[in-house]
Amino acid sequence: MLRRLAIRAVFGLTALLLALPAAARTRPRYGDTLRVEVSGDPWERPGGLARRLVFDGLTQMAPDGELEPALAISWASENNDHRWQFRLRPGVHFHDGSSVTTTAVVASLMASCTANCPWDSVRALATSIVFTSDEAMPQLPQLLAGSEFLIAKGAGADPDGGTGAFEVSGFANGTLTLAANDSSWAGRPFVDAIEIRVNRAVNDQWIDLAAGRTDVAEVPAESIRGAQQQHLNLALAPQAEVLALQLSDRGALANANLRAAIGYAIDRNAIANVIFQKQGKISAALLPQSVSGYAFLFSAERDLNKAHELRGGMTPAPLVLTAGADAALQLTAQRIILNLREAGFNVQLAGPAVRAADMRLRTFAMQGADAAGDLVSVALASGLAVPAMGAGPSSTYNAERELLEHRTLIPLVHLPRAWAVSGRVRDLQLRYDGSPVLEGVSLEAAK
Missing domain, CATH: 3.40.190.10 (Periplasmic binding protein-like II)
Known part of the structure; x- marks a missing residue:
């Protein structure tokens, strides 16, 4: 007391x-x-706190979500965004005093991205780094600001090798x-x-x-209300990440109707209001309304009857769901299991280290104010194919709808991040x- x-x-x-x-x-x-x-x-990759303090990217995102130069001072695209050339900032050194060269940057990028990269090839060309791809890469400058593409000396694992x-x-x-x-x-x-x-x-x-x-101390989303009641001084990013359920499209969930039934069975309101203490905003869209402007077009209402209809009497083998060790994620996983049991699914909760899971509860960060860039970032992080996109919000909306129609990624809640100072x-x-x-x-x- x-x-x-x-x-x-x-x-x-x-x-x-x-x-x-x-x-x-x-x-x-x-x-x-x-x-x-x-x-x-x-x-921790990709969002460990020390990483952005020790390492830099070719580009970076300002607090207002706008893209800024970092280790690259300029960039330009050619061939309808199939080729990008980033000019390296001169005179920069790693912490050990060695020069940051285009060769070192390329080696770092190749080490940090070995699969599902947003480019097909990357190479050094005089004072520039050149990216090429068979697919257009209009969002590449924003993607390179992500924590997973920060530049480190050598293989990218040495914490002393940053700039x-x-x-x-x-x-x-x-x-x-x-x-x-x-x-x-x-x-x-x-x-x-x-x-x-x-x-x-x-x-x-x-x-x-x-x-x-x-x-500086962490304030998880579910604790923001308590922090406010204790009059802590908070720095708050209102919709910094999306909590989503990622489903396998193989094994027990190879049937797309079963995956769709899972989406209809989940009670997002209970997750946002009870577990996250009304700090999260329910959504069936990956991108928040403040970024895309169209999130309201995706219905987030639970429909248990529709879930039963889509399941159609099919009784899949017991499903395995994994979630991080965080208490709120564990509670969310347990709530999802209860929802799915009501829809006729048998689900077991396993630890995050289990690889052969049918479902994984994950969070994906919003990188900036560009909706298309955020959508590509989420797709790459989840290992999904990036839909083709043109310019404008209607194109981004169509790409997100195409991504979600595969029923392997089910958005649940957009969550804030906060820190007490x-x-x-x-x-x-x-x-x-x-x-x-x-x-x-x-x-x-x-x-």
Whole structure:
């Protein structure tokens, strides 16, 4: 009881400090160490927190979702987007001091993408990197801003081989320490270092935030309401990712009608309202309404009668569903199993390491404000064929409809991502995918 009262008292003080007039704050200052806590692995692919701090891509997405140059300073397409040429930024060095060459960039891209790449070939040409494909690649510049295509020296697995605003300086006692890169091509970051404490339960992160032991903590979607009630200072990306059920089209679910029946059987409202505490927005579209403008055209209503009709008396073998270890995903999986049992399916929940699963609960991040680019990104991440697309929203809508008609990807809920920050953190922004732009943060001086 005393512990809870102490936490509330500190959160109340934090809220009071955050309410001070903006004029009382000073301009960004250099120095100090930013302390961050995460529940997982900061090197996890594709969205590990440390990856964007240590590595850069050829392009990058600004917080407003617009595309910007990064290791490439310009790019141009030829042959109706079948060939792209990206001009490499001159004078950039890896953290070990070696030059970033077109050969090194090509080697990194080939190592990071060995299958289902958005290009057929990539090669170095003088000061440029050239991508070619038999299929048009109009979204390639946006795709190259994705975390999976960040450039690393060598095979792409060495965390010391980046060009980013921070470089690895050590890992001890569960804390990864990153030091500011004084010669960063984008300019030196404000803080001297970032300490990322890994594998921390969210409740422990909040306790450390209240006690002043950390500056940035995770706030899962299902905990946003509780964080607001405790008056935490939140940075929020409202629809950063889509939660979807990916189905195999082989084995027990080779029949498309069975896959369609599963889609009709799921109660999205229960998932969004109960498990995610009304923080998610139900949808049968992969892209949120704010990005595509047409998500409302896909019906998200449950129709158990239609599910029974499509199943048509077929009794498939017991199905295996996997989900990540995250508590909300586990609860969502259990809710889906109950829904499917009502529709006549026998489903068993297995751990995320199981490879031969019939269904997988997955999240896909929204990369930017371009609907076509986001759709291609989701298709590539799910291993599905990318539908042909022309210009304009109607073409993107038709491509998404074609993708969903295969019934191997069932969108469920669009979810926000949020982070809680201490009162001394200034200028924290989030990218479209909800990841924090920590390289732009500065810290208030101690008083």
